[in-house]
Amino acid sequence: MTKKNICKIVLSALLLTGCSSNAASAASASTSAEAYKNTNLDAGIFDTTYAYQEAPKTDESAAHYQSSLTELKEYSDLYDIYNNYDGINNLKTINDNAGIQPVKVDQKIIDMLKLAKQFYVYSDGEFDITMGAVLKIWHTYRESGIKLNEQGQNAPIPSQEELDAVKSESGWDKVIIDEDASTVYITDAAVSLDVGGIAKGYATEQVAADLEKQDISGGYVNVGRNIRLLGAKADGSQWRIGITNPGSSTGDSLVALDVEPSYSVVTSGDYERYYTGTDGNRYSHIIDPQTLFPATYYHSVTIIADDSGVADCLSTTLFTMSVADGKKALAAYEAASGKKVSAVWIMDPDKAQNETGKTEGSYFVTYTDDIKDDLIWY
Structure with a gap:
């Protein structure tokens, strides 16, 4: 920032x-x-x-x-979806274990994800935190772009083809929230969550x-x-x-x-x-x-x-x-x-x-x- x-x-x-x-x-x-x-x-x-x-x-x-x-x-x-912390299973831990195994998490994560899922329904899919693959591309371009702008240069933007290639890597049907076990599991390794x-x-x-x-x-x-x-x-x-x-x-x-x-x-x-x-x-x-x-x-x-x-x-x-x-x-x-x-x-x-x-x-x-x-x- x-x-x-x-x-x-x-x-x-x-x-x-x-x-x-x-x-x-x-x-x-x-x-x-x-x-x-x-x-x-x-x-x-x-x-x-x-x-x-x-x-x-x-x-x-x-x-x-x-x-x-x-x-x-x-x-x-x-x-946090970008950093690991000692002794904490966070959103990055969930994303890192996509397609591998469920992750035991704090109730604070489960409650937040449940609200996000509700708004996916209220918005008819417009609010979708499972679009992490698309958002990751933009994050990478934006962080690089901000630095280039600070140096007085305009910066590249992703192509439509690059974005379309990962559009299908999303969906709440690939996210399992098990409240009894206090776990979250992304079943598809290509899917990730972005809760920004x-x-x-x-x-x-x-x-x-x-x-x-x-x-x-x-x-x-x-x-x-x-x-x-x-x-x-x-x-x-x-x-x-x-x-x-x-x-x-x-x-x-x-x-x-x-x-x-x-x-x-x-x-x-x-x-x-x-x-x-x-x-x-x-x-x-x-x-x-x-x-x-x-x-x-x-x-x-x-x-x-x-x-x-x-x-x-x-x-x-x-x-x-x-x-x-x-x-x-x-x-x-x-x-x-x-x-x-x-x-x-x-x-x-x-x-x-x-x-x-x-x-x-x-x-x-x-x-x-x-x-x-x-x-x-x-």
Whole structure:
């Protein structure tokens, strides 16, 4: 991750804590003097930053922060598909044993995989963590491409033929989750799991829920734009959270909204973890399972929900769908769960398809009907 992207993530946290001059921060400024705040830019957690706040500040606040950091690191290690850790069977262990044997794993892995499988159903297959073979190709090109871009060079992109060759190396029918034995087994050696679209949000939700069990409130955990509020604000006012302007180099907000206590706001965007190809186009990290190339509908999709894992799945899923299809996926989840979810899409004006919305600066913003009166425009 580049320093530019790290700064953007940190600034998104500051919008909540009164460290910016815009309206989003002004709503929270009254609590800043009594709040405990801490930010870690390099904790080895999901390859991103971690920002924490609770209010009022107490003698235990620093310990709360440290325990949450430790717990997040545990989840990050368990869900890592690239690195091994002593004494841990993680996602990489599962992938390494594909076609060989079942792997005994922590319940935290099984619970996360079960949620991912549910969203495969809700999205009619659009959210698919079994596409590891395709995503691995893109990861390799992207990591190399970022380095070349930093040297002032555009970088190669994979061919359609290269991607099509591994498209069939996926499918939940090749993944066996045995809860009684606490094992996960991928039956096909060519198949692998990539949980980048759920792991960070799922872990954020679990850590936040554990903090709230200790009656910690008046703050948030923010794991790389996966924001989970901890209860209500100390002064009783509503939380106001800004959604980043995709064209801003400093993380300024394009629009903001008031959010209920203990809710999550998760954004998937094309302005982080991308590289520029030899054709001059930008290639982001969110891959459309239909084309096998990065999705190009939007610059960002933001989900507001009462669960950060759910919001992470949905922001990734909706990024690869039209607005109309995205609303169908939201409806499928709402029908199954009985819970309401809201969404905000930011796109180029020429990508709009007659949706209700507003042109703001260089972008068109559309949203679910339930929040149209709750948006604050800059």
